Amino acid sequence: MQIAPKTNAAVSTDVVIFTIRAGRLSVLLVRRQNAPYAGLWSLPGGLVGEGEALEDSALRILLEKTGVQGVYLEQLYTFGQPGRDPRGRVLTVAYYALVPYDRLHVRGGVERLDWFPEDELPPLAFDHRQIVGMARRRLSGKLHYSTIALQFMPEAFTLSELQGVYETLLGERLDKRNFRKRLQALDCLEDTGKRYNGGNHRPARLYRAKSPGEVRIIR
């Protein structure tokens, strides 16, 4: 028995791919070649394959556009407003991904792909502006009650670098002493035993996440 096709929708996934680049939270966009919205920038996305799970579709798009796998990916929200796509009813299941910048193979400027600072986006196709906004709010929210910020860090990093990422995401300066006290309480880092020798300052300890893949909820 087939379900009566009361709503038969095309289903896509779109992925808000965040990285931190030159101290700014940035989003990967693709310039559209075809109608509708030809020439406008849009989120990387595509139709879900027959028999393809939603998350697999998002992972496929992430891999195709960035060459990256094994990074943080989370389902964000499903957008299904009638009329959001002029071609017919298209539901998009939006995901967001956090990618450490040093993991990126595609660094923008090629194949109609480029990175844009999240607060200086060009006009976007469809409801993609709204999708990026929701992803940004989800990320901001999680900053306060989880260790999600670590997902932006390379394999080894200094505490100053980590503080810089928090400052970028929060949009404010943090007190170094308080920041380190709170980090210590979280017990989520371990010393690599190596040091970063970068210029005028004395060499800084390099740390790594204790459980790199895991986002821990803070109560």
Added chain:
Amino acid sequence: MQIAPKTNAAVSTDVVIFTIRAGRLSVLLVRRQNAPYAGLWSLPGGLVGEGEALEDSALRILLEKTGVQGVYLEQLYTFGQPGRDPRGRVLTVAYYALVPYDRLHVRGGVERLDWFPEDELPPLAFDHRQIVGMARRRLSGKLHYSTIALQFMPEAFTLSELQGVYETLLGERLDKRNFRKRLQALDCLEDTGKRYNGGNHRPARLYRAKSPGEVRIIR
């Protein structure tokens, strides 16, 4: 131009309707009459209408099954695993709603609808067990960083009643003094000026939420 129907899916919404009933977090279920899974319990849900927004569909189901509107409703997650419905590809956009028990017209036992304690569910159709589990985790998470628990309260309530709701949701006893101190810091209640005269104790003050519809994030 129509999009190539790479995945053309039927789209439904299912709603996890929570209330607190006799001191237990409970979920409204519907007994299925037709195949597949005839005779099993399932979440209230249905196909999204042509031209109907996803949230409107969830609101319609909530109203049809409980007679309630104007309560807290939030999109939870979209489940689209191929094979989750034996009749074909069906995506379901799951929502959850929180309903104060005194607002309910349907109190179970009628029209194949009944309330079940969330930790004593019968076997459920489809992947509905998984959906309820995710809704429960979302609710538990939000308890810690928002005023979401107020959404379960009637128009006026005592602080003891509110503490009871928190204890039910957290599954643990709370210290009365600490609980009231934290509540006061949140500044989310106001005195109605009325008192509840219930039995042996001295009359307790009745409070109401300052912004009944709003769920405030606590930082």
